[in-house]
Amino acid sequence: MSRKKGLSVEEKRSRMMELLFEKKDFFQLKELEKMGQKEKGVTSMSVKDIVQSLVDDDMIDTDRIGTSNYFWSFPSKALHTRKRKLADLTKQVEEAKKRKSHNEALQKDAKQGKDDTEKRQCVLKELKNMKDKKGKLTAELEQYKDLDPKTLQEKSRQTREAKEAINRWTDNVFSLKSWCKNKFGIEESAIDKNFGIPSDLDYVE
Incomplete structure (x- = not known):
């Protein structure tokens, strides 16, 4: 059953x-x-x-x-509610139809001038060639990047700052060596040997 x-x-x-x-x-x-x-x-x-x-x-x-x-x-309330819902749904349907028509018009406008004609094919081919040419020129330009005035100027600035930093630390080393020599009577050669300081340490010109 x-x-x-x-x-x-x-x-x-x-x-x-x-x-x-x-x-x-x-x-x-x-x-x-x-x-x-x-x-x-x-x-x-x-x-x-x-x-x-x-x-x-x-x-x-x-x-x-x-x-x-x-x-x-009561039936009257239910009828009113259904009528209101029907009106809301009808409004939504109309708005959806308007959006659909608007989007179809936009799509139609967007397709204009994009037919697969011989002229369009020629233009697309020319565009591709121009893009390829641009890519080659960009790659070639990249090879000469180090000779660019702005690049050279930036490298010069970085070199100057590095030189100043090196001389500042060299000056600190000399000051520290002098202090140790005067304070503890340690020979300069002994300081260089114990701390791995090159004997020819000097300022960068």
């Missing part, structure tokens, strides 16, 4: 709306759970979620009176 198929969500929603349309009254959730199962075959455990989904879609009205929440829906 085959098992009876349960109701889908949409079927449950439809049956709960029918129940409220037929009763045309105000109910608490517990009352709807009992009536939904008894009169419409909607399990009481699913009534709460179904009713809430209908409230979210503005198909069922709800309000708190005292300590209890009441739910209701």
Whole structure:
């Protein structure tokens, strides 16, 4: 014996709306759970979620009176809601059609002058040749980069700064050697030997 198929969500929603349309009254959730199962075959455990989904879609009205929440829906309200939703959807469809027409017009304009003609093929070929030529010239120019005046000027600046730094450190070494010699009476040759200082250390001209 085959098992009876349960109701889908949409079927449950439809049956709960029918129940409220037929009763045309105000109910608490517990009352709807009992009536939904008894009169419409909607399990009481699913009534709460179904009713809430209908409230979210503005198909069922709800309000708190005292300590209890009441739910209701009349055919006139449902008809108004459906008409409003239909109007919104119709507006969206019209806007989508306008965007589609606009995009098609843009696409048509973009295709103009791009037909695969002999003239276009010649222009594309010429463009490719020019790009290839540009690439070769750029590569050739790169070979002479070191002779560029700006590059030479920058290298000159870097060399000058390096020279100043070397002479500054050389001056520091000489000062330190002199201090050690005067303070501790150490011979300069001994200082050079112990600290690995070249005997011909001198300033860079």
